[in-house]
Amino acid sequence: MSLNFCNDCGYILQPEEDINNNKLIYKCGHCENIQHINDSCVYKNEHIITANSENRENLPEDIVDDPTLPIKNEECPQCKAKEAVLHQSFYQSSNVRKTGMKVNYICCQCKFQWEPKKEQTDD
Numbered sequence: 001m002s003l004n005f006c007n008d009c010g011y012i013l014q015p016e017e018d019i020n021n022n023k024l025i026y027k028c029g030h031c032e033n034i035q036h037i038n039d040s041c042v043y044k045n046e047h048i049i050t051a052n053s054e055n056r057e058n059l060p061e062d063i064v065d066d067p068t069l070p071i072k073n074e075e076c077p078q079c080k081a082k083e084a085v086l087h088q089s090f091y092q093s094s095n096v097r098k099t100g101m102k103v104n105y106i107c108c109q110c111k112f113q114w115e116p117k118k119e120q121t122d123d
């Protein structure tokens with residue numbers, strides 16, 4: 001994702017939706033020039049994640065307001081609210097030297113974080 005500039009006047013292009021063609025376009029706010037750019041990403045939110053003493057991630061408090069994260073019907077173990085954001089992150093363990101993906105729920109009401117229960121499989 002990078003800034004895009006108008007070929008005619010050099011101003012920064014603003015992303016807009018072309019409703020008729022269901023496409024993303026970039027429009028100059030100065031000269032009204034329209035440019036079609038293949039990059040469909042207009043915003044990327046990268047979190048810097050660290051683990052606290054309980055081995056939970058220290059996520060920003062407003063992560064529950066992120067419209068790009070799915071909201072699930074999961075009961076919070078702390079406050080019993082019924083909505084939680086599903087957050088996935090990659091991790092790398094320094095002592096075991098392995099990588100993987102970690103899934104956490106974050107309560108939309110009290111912001112408590114927990115890992116989903118692992119399902120038992122009958123082999």
